[in-house]
Amino acid sequence: MTISRRQFNKGVAFTAGATLAGPIGSAFAARNELNILCWEGYNTDEVLSPFRKLNPGATVRAESGTSDPDMINKLRAGETNVWDLINVNQPWAQGQLYPEGLIKPLNKDRFMPYFDQMLPEFKAPYPLALAGNGDLIGMPQRYGPFSFVVNTDKISRATAEDQGWKLFLDPKMKGRYGILTYDNWNVMHMALTGDQNPFEPMDAAGLETFKKTADAIFGGAKMLTDDLVAMNLALINGEIDAYFTGGTYTASPARLDGASNVRAITPNSGPVGGKGGVVWVELTSLVNNPNPSTIAEDFLEYVQKPEICKAVAFAEGTYNPVSQMANPKVMSLFDSDELDAIQMDSLAEEMERSLDYQIVPSYDELIKIYSEAKRS
Amino acid sequence: MDRLNKRIAYLSAAPILILLLVFFVAPLLVIGIYSIMPQKSFSLLAMPDFSSYSLIFVEGYLKSLFWSLVLAFSSTVILFLLCWPLAYAMAKIFNRFTLIITIAVVVSLFVSENIRLFGWLLTLMKGGLIEGLLRHYTGNGFEGALYNVPIIIFGLVYVYFPFMLFPLMQGIAMIAEDTRQAAFDLGATRWQVLREIELPLAAPGIVVGTLLSFVLAAGALAESKLLGGQTVIVLADDIETAFTYGQNWPLGSALSMLLIMIIATIAVFGISRVDIDTIMGRKRS
Known part of the structure; x- marks a missing residue:
């Protein structure tokens, strides 16, 4: 088969047009996908695989950052249209992300009841999860x-x-x-x-x-x-x-x-x-993505499940308590060595002696x- | 005909030029513009005030620059002295053995720099491979060898070894054996041959190797962090802090520009002294 110069040019023009149209086109498509920017833990298979099974048609990705400011820099550099959830330490969410419009409030009716199942330190109204105007700006988990x-x-x-x-x-x-x-x-x-x-x-x-x-x-x-x-x-x-x-x-x-x-x-x-x-507390917040994911809030609800709480707490790298440990179903998933690793024996008194x-x-x-x- | 040739040359170079403009010059331009923005600005459209450049002089960043350049200079000199005899042997004496050394050195590059440095950390630390074994067999240990300036230089020399060795080998390969023999026949001493024949003829290789090692070492961070325990703070560390914990992109950009300008000056000076084309095997007519 021979290709004439005219045919070749037509092909090139089509490819170029399709490439240019790609990003513009996707801006108007429904997004059945979820991109999470987080500390290590939320990006593991133990956490993501069951969620992928629950949402078979969705693309779920998570990337772990190496520091809070590194992750925030990504949003500042214009990646609010890439990420749907961001998981950083307080006070970045309250002090910088929310005032600068990089994250948006969560549905209080949907999420406030989860605070009732948390340790006493996190019972509603938990001030670090709220903006000055009372908006719920993220859900606490690891601390x-x-x-x-x-x-x-x-x-x-x-x-x-x-x-x-x-x-x-x-x-x-x-x-x-x-x-x-x-x-x-x-x-x-x-x-x-x-x-x-x-x-x-x-x-x-x-x-x-x-x-x-x-x-x-x-x-x-x-x-x-x-x-x-x-x-x-x-x-x-x-x-x-x-x-x-x-x-x-x-x-x-x-x-x-x-x-x-x-x-x-x-x-x-x-x-x-x-x-x-x-004491540090991570908040997972909804990124102010102009083209929001349909499943971002579902994920925030999903990580409240006992087995997922455990997977987040004991992901690879570091091990941490989670605010949901007030729930006996969550607590029963930890063995004595794991509780010793996170110094559960003195955790409550250490929290007492700590400032937020x-x-x-x-x-x-x-x-x-x-x-x-x-x-x- | 010449005009047509020129036009074709420009046209063929156009794609790569555009690529360079977009992927190389544009980011540099963004860093350059950020560096003149007011403190803590996250916009490129604010009124420039050059305050970050004055901060460099007021807040002691010159000390970090000094350490970056001293560490880069020291490691480059050591690398040159270490690599010259080996490169000479590889280019002139070893035959098949050259290939074995080349593979051995190149294979080390397959492992990430941080992991290799962490290997040295485990080797040199108190209770590590060396001190631990010594203490186990003799009962006497010593304080670990880490967290000082010489160990940072050691790390730089170790990591950037291939970047000096191979250009140097290439440079030495360009020294014609006849020229050396002629010099000896005319009564030159070994020292005179080295100084007046070998070094000038291998100069392109020396310049490329030296520049590569120096530029990479001046921007290096992992060696001072992992092996040096940040005994000294290098400029790359300050740049990272400014962009991350400092959330001061203009300051980070100004520090980057400072390093880029110093290194560019040294590179332009170095390259202008030799004919790089010769090492590429394409002698200018």
Whole structure:
């Protein structure tokens, strides 16, 4: 068969036209698909496969991010038309995503009843899931106290809890600890170490105090890394005896592997109403996609099922408690080793001693001071 | 006829030029425009204020730049000294063995950089492969070898080894044996042959290898994070922080532009000193 030049040109024109029409055409098509941008866990087969079976015609995809800001950057870069659900830590949803119109409110009639089956800390009206105007901006599921981690063979749990953040200013600790550089967490924790409230604006004197604390903590650190596996290895092998910024999220993989001397610590006391620990809570929110998925809210409802709660809690990588553990059907799915890995024995009291992870009003100034101290 | 040839040449180059414009120049342009936007702006249409560039000087980012360049420079010099004898042997002495070394070096590239560095982390850490075995058999251990500047340089040398070795080998292969022999016959010493014959003739390979290693090392991040425990903060780290936890895209863009401009200047200077066409086997007439 021979193709004439005219036929060839026609073919090229058709292909080009179809390519151009593709993206425009899809903007008007119904979207029986779901794209989830999430922390690791929601993207596993254990979570996604049953949902795919429930929605046979739908395309369900999930991508895990490596940090909250990385995921938020995707939405900021215009990917609101790609993603349907985003799963990030508070306070990003309340502080940035919702005010900037990147996420939209959930149907309260459909989702508020689920709060009744959650642990007491999450009972409605759970303030971190609500916007200032009362809109429900996301559903909480995984959470965990997040302060610091010690090797209890070297520093006892009681000593660490009593000393709290001051442990890292103790001259005896110089060169014996690492800093897990989750920068936004480090900022909060350094403020608490300096007896400051990170959730209130700081004046010039406050910033000076913060600088002194940041300099002291970076000055005494043996190592810095943002890799929790590398940090746990250093702790287990005796390179360091503690690390600044960590919690059940970072300690649980080592604990489940048998290193029960790796323990997340929540200080007994602290500068904000007597509390010194901080707790993170993930919210899964509906992205303000101009062409919304028909099954995004269905997925949010689906992850409330006991077996899916368990799959989300114990996905690969890190292990975390879930707010639905008040439900005996959820709780019965965890064995004793798993409960020990997430430090269930002290979880409730640690939550009691922890502040909610909120917006840090002086974050811009503090991250500058923090980054300078890190470089010096 | 010449005009027609020129026109055909431009036409044939057009697709790749368009591709380069879209996929290479456009992102650079976006970074360039972001770098002059006001702090924390997420729009390209705000009134430019160049504040990010002044922040670089006020907030100590030059220190990170200094470390990036020092680490890149040190690792490049070490790489050159390490690779020259091996590249020489591969180009001039080894026969089939050259292929074995080439395969061995290339195979290492099949494994991701982070995983290879993590392997070194497990080897060098306290209680790791070396210290752990030593302590087990002798009862005496030592503090781990990690979390210092030399180990970052070691990481850079290890990761960028192939990027120096192969261009250098290519450069050395261009040294004609007759020229060397003639120099020796005329009474030149070994040192004179190296300095006046071998190095100038292998210069294109040296420049390509040096540039590749330097440019990659200057933008490297994993070595200082994994092996160095961020003992020093490199500029790539600051760029990542600005784009992520800082949520300050203009600052991240300005820091990127700074690194791009410095590296581009060094690259243009380096390339202008040699005739790169010779290494591509296409000597200009």
